Amino acid sequence: MAEPQSLSQDNDQPLLVADNLGKNYGRLTACRDVSFALYPGEVLAVVGESGSGKSTLLQLLSAQLAPSAGRVSYRMRDGVLRDLEALGEAERRFLFRTDWGYVHQDPALGLRMAVSAGANVGERLMAVGWNHYGRIRDTASSWLERVEIDTGRIDDAPRTYSGGMRQRLQIARNLVTEPRLVFMDEPTGGLDVSVQARLLDLMRNLVSELGLAAVVVTHDLAVARLLSHRVMVMKGGLVIETGLTDQVLDDPREPYTQLLVSSILPA
Amino acid sequence: MNAPAYNFAYLDEQTKRMIRRAILKAIAIPGYQVPFASREMPMPYGWGTGGVQVTAAILGPEDVLKVIDQGSDDTTNAISIRKFFGKTAGVATTTSTVDATVIQTRHRIPEAPLHGGQILVYQVPIPEPLRFLEPRETETRRMHALGEYGLMHVKLYEDIARFGHIATSYAYPVKVNARYVMDPSPTPKFDNPKMDNCPALQLFGAGREKRIYAIPPYTTVVSLDFEDHPFTRYRFDAPCALCGAGDSYLDEIVIDDQGGRMFVCSDTDYCEGRQSAGHRGSESAAPHKERAHG
Numbered sequence: 223m224a225e226p227q228s229l230s231q232d233n234d235q236p237l238l239v240a241d242n243l244g245k246n247y248g249r250l251t252a253c254r255d256v257s258f259a260l261y262p263g264e265v266l267a268v269v270g271e272s273g274s275g276k277s278t279l280l281q282l283l284s285a286q287l288a289p290s291a292g293r294v295s296y297r298m299r300d301g302v303l304r305d306l307e308a309l310g311e312a313e314r315r316f317l318f319r320t321d322w323g324y325v326h327q328d329p330a331l332g333l334r335m336a337v338s339a340g341a342n343v344g345e346r347l348m349a350v351g352w353n354h355y356g357r358i359r360d361t362a363s364s365w366l367e368r369v370e371i372d373t374g375r376i377d378d379a380p381r382t383y384s385g386g387m388r389q390r391l392q393i394a395r396n397l398v399t400e401p402r403l404v405f406m407d408e409p410t411g412g413l414d415v416s417v418q419a420r421l422l423d424l425m426r427n428l429v430s431e432l433g434l435a436a437v438v439v440t441h442d443l444a445v446a447r448l449l450s451h452r453v454m455v456m457k458g459g460l461v462i463e464t465g466l467t468d469q470v471l472d473d474p475r476e477p478y479t480q481l482l483v484s485s486i487l488p489a
Numbered sequence: 490m491n492a493p494a495y496n497f498a499y500l501d502e503q504t505k506r507m508i509r510r511a512i513l514k515a516i517a518i519p520g521y522q523v524p525f526a527s528r529e530m531p532m533p534y535g536w537g538t539g540g541v542q543v544t545a546a547i548l549g550p551e552d553v554l555k556v557i558d559q560g561s562d563d564t565t566n567a568i569s570i571r572k573f574f575g576k577t578a579g580v581a582t583t584t585s586t587v588d589a590t591v592i593q594t595r596h597r598i599p600e601a602p603l604h605g606g607q608i609l610v611y612q613v614p615i616p617e618p619l620r621f622l623e624p625r626e627t628e629t630r631r632m633h634a635l636g637e638y639g640l641m642h643v644k645l646y647e648d649i650a651r652f653g654h655i656a657t658s659y660a661y662p663v664k665v666n667a668r669y670v671m672d673p674s675p676t677p678k679f680d681n682p683k684m685d686n687c688p689a690l691q692l693f694g695a696g697r698e699k700r701i702y703a704i705p706p707y708t709t710v711v712s713l714d715f716e717d718h719p720f721t722r723y724r725f726d727a728p729c730a731l732c733g734a735g736d737s738y739l740d741e742i743v744i745d746d747q748g749g750r751m752f753v754c755s756d757t758d759y760c761e762g763r764q765s766a767g768h769r770g771s772e773s774a775a776p777h778k779e780r781a782h783g
Binding site: 311312315319334337338340341344345346347348349350353354355356358359376377 | 622631635637639640642643646647649650651715716717718
């Protein structure tokens, strides 16, 4: 564990580095030549239409897929930048349930639907050796409060929850171990607009409170505008434009980005 | 034709070698589920086909076999298996826990302490403790391999959240030799402490699931729990109605349709031993004559 002081020094160094990342499925190129560095506390949005390679990129970054080319490195808690492919499976899985979070578009993939909300949040704690029921439950209920779920429903299974509540529960489950990096795959997909707004507001607050770094994949430019500091626009597996969020969205350079921005329906 | 109809103890020698190899591996890695090529046995799955194969593989002509079902020597399952080995192996059988060298059991560990040199063979229906929490077998194997057992506590957490205490009363998960989490087959959790540091060798056979696992003698076996909700044994708060024992695991027997019930030892050998030593419970008729014969 890094001391707070050294942590602040570490802020000058990237947390996650992608280096000429590419993935082929046979002759099909899902994405190629993706390079960027993500710094602690920074939120990066990856936008683009369906099939542009966003989701593949997210899976490559979170080490769920092995890249065909290039590599991903992550700065571990001890400050050493390490190649994800060189990590053992045990280390990678440990990273995934402690230092990272992964928010799926479909909460059913990220939650245990038949197990109570409290246990869903507590599972990561138990996985890192928490062995005191009272403390696990207290932590779980304080997290439910933070994501605005009525603590009276702590013993209900998420399958009895609404879509918005499930998504918030999934976020609580991911953040309980205080990760430094969260991957989000269309976190607001499939939710109605008022629920989306509430969720976005909540996520923005949590991200800034906890100083999280995040990679958010979305086709919704409003999500990118609200959450992210930087935007990466993908098309046909390539990154065609990247920059500060307001710069890219207000003054797009590439014709495709201009098209994306201009296709937002006026509110 | 004077060739015997069956090989000694039913299984052919090659099959026994295969099973023994699996058993040796299981003993070498306590609590690890070793796959083996389970055979068809002349009895249905659920009757102890796994236990029978393990017993057949370890049985020698000098062995004395005891078979119990829910602690009892005289239920159909126990009698059938005892007769099976009486016929196919010609080994001596007994109902006495102390005299037996091999004890095949379904759902109980005998009350009398086991001693060194004995082998306890469990019949196992579902060897995977994580089965109902994580349905993917590929994933549970990976979790065992990497020692990721947080999920096991999720089950106990759910119990406490729902019932206020750990309500799992049988197949209570244990950690063997501080490494593998193991399902002790559906024995009542009352029996869990008996597995810890036991002088006898304990073998587990699951026929349908094709898995063998083991606890070598004198191995630590810890029942999982929470610091603030420690593991507790459970037994009905009553003495045995036949022998008056206050420390044995009891069966609840409904005796009429008016709500009447009695509690008796589930271990018949233990109960009969106490009765012949003169102990009496509230229901026992004067001198007890019946005894199960092997």
